[in-house]
Amino acid sequence: MDRRATGGLAALVLLAALGWAAIAGPLATPAVPARDGAQLASAGGVAQVTATDRGLELFQASCAACHGVGGVGTPSGPAVTDAGAALTDFMLRTGRMPAPRPGEVVRRAQPVFNDADIQAIVAYVASLGNGEPIPDVQVTAATDTAAGRAAYIATCAACHGAGASGDAVGGGAVAPGLLDTAPTQVGEAIRTGPGEMPQFGPDQVTDEQLSEIAAYLRFLRTDASPGGADLGGVGPVVEGYVGWIVYLVALLGLTRWIERRRHRG
Numbered sequence: 525m526d527r528r529a530t531g532g533l534a535a536l537v538l539l540a541a542l543g544w545a546a547i548a549g550p551l552a553t554p555a556v557p558a559r560d561g562a563q564l565a566s567a568g569g570v571a572q573v574t575a576t577d578r579g580l581e582l583f584q585a586s587c588a589a590c591h592g593v594g595g596v597g598t599p600s601g602p603a604v605t606d607a608g609a610a611l612t613d614f615m616l617r618t619g620r621m622p623a624p625r626p627g628e629v630v631r632r633a634q635p636v637f638n639d640a641d642i643q644a645i646v647a648y649v650a651s652l653g654n655g656e657p658i659p660d661v662q663v664t665a666a667t668d669t670a671a672g673r674a675a676y677i678a679t680c681a682a683c684h685g686a687g688a689s690g691d692a693v694g695g696g697a698v699a700p701g702l703l704d705t706a707p708t709q710v711g712e713a714i715r716t717g718p719g720e721m722p723q724f725g726p727d728q729v730t731d732e733q734l735s736e737i738a739a740y741l742r743f744l745r746t747d748a749s750p751g752g753a754d755l756g757g758v759g760p761v762v763e764g765y766v767g768w769i770v771y772l773v774a775l776l777g778l779t780r781w782i783e784r785r786r787h788r789g
Contacts, residue, residue, distance in 0.1 A: 579648025582641055586622050595652045600626035608655015609646050614712035616642045618705075630719070632700055659711035659731065663739045672740030675733045679714075679724065688744050693720065703745045707738035 584593070590601030597603030604612070615621040619633030637645065650657075677686070683699035685691045690701035697720040702710065711734040717723030729737075 576644070576648045576651050578641075579644035579646070582637070582645050583648050586636075587645070590623070590626050595649060604649055604652065606653035606655045607649055608653065608716070609650040609658045610656040610712040611716040611718060612646045612649040612655075613642065613658055614709055614716060614718060616645060617709060620718070656712075656715050658708065659715055659734055661707040661711040661738050662735050663707045663742055667739035668736050669740050669743045671733070672736035672738070672743075675729065676737050676740050679729060680737065683721070688741055695720075702741050705741065707735070707742070710734070710738045710741060 583591075583595070587595075587604075590598060591604050592598045592601070595604040595607070597605075615630075616637055617635055619635045620630040622636060623630055635642065646658075649655075676688075680688075680702075683691060683693050684702055685699075688702040691699050693699050699721070705713075713721060714724045714729055714734060714737070
């Protein structure tokens with residue numbers, strides 16, 4: 525065989541060997557480690573990306589403009605590296621985040637993300653630091669509603685109102701109504717103190733009391749007014765004034781009308 529042909533064949537073989545070594549052999553580039561706490565699960569030999577990878581993607585697209593890459597914060601939004609799962613879940617499920625514009629006062633609204641996306645973002649933000657976990661709030665028929673009322677009056681009623689209908693707390697801040705708040709979000713708010721709300725640790729409100737307060741709010745929403753209108757749940761003082769001023773005056777007027785009719789007859 526011609527030397528040129530032999531040399532060309534050897535070069536092709538050497539090139540093929542180098543290509544194999546670079547792609548699948550010992551010279552192959554090692555796999556990139558999981559990002560920002562993301563974990564890889566293997567099922568049947570196929571790697572599956574966990575929620576934190578999806579959460580990173582969603583965070584970069586919807587949150588990083590204000591909260592910064594990696595949640596470190598920007599002039600338009602605070603850092604969320606220690607926000608934790610509880611506060612992130614609360615903000616997303618109550619529609620307070622993402623905010624329409626930086627610096628705007630956040631209000632309760634319809635959630636922007638679906639349940640799967642919320643779980644993914646929560647998992648990613650929770651992986652950034654050591655914030656509060658989502659509390660386990662269990663509301664059952666056996667939950668002590670009376671104890672929940674006592675804990676609610678002592679901890680929440682001063683701002684949210686005796687009937688949990690919400691109230692102004694000064695400085696332009698408003699404590700929202702709680703009757704439509706899910707039990708888990710009640711616990712998340714108590715543990716994290718979003719907005720102007722103070723944060724209550726387990727030494728102030730125990731985990732058992734979280735469930736009791738949530739049970740009492742469910743009672744207010746479903747069972748507190750079986751015999752009449754609750755007037756929006758604004759509380760017994762206002763309801764008393766309405767009862768005396770409106771209904772009593774109406775009853776006196778009706779009695780007077782009946783008396784005049786009797787005299788005319």
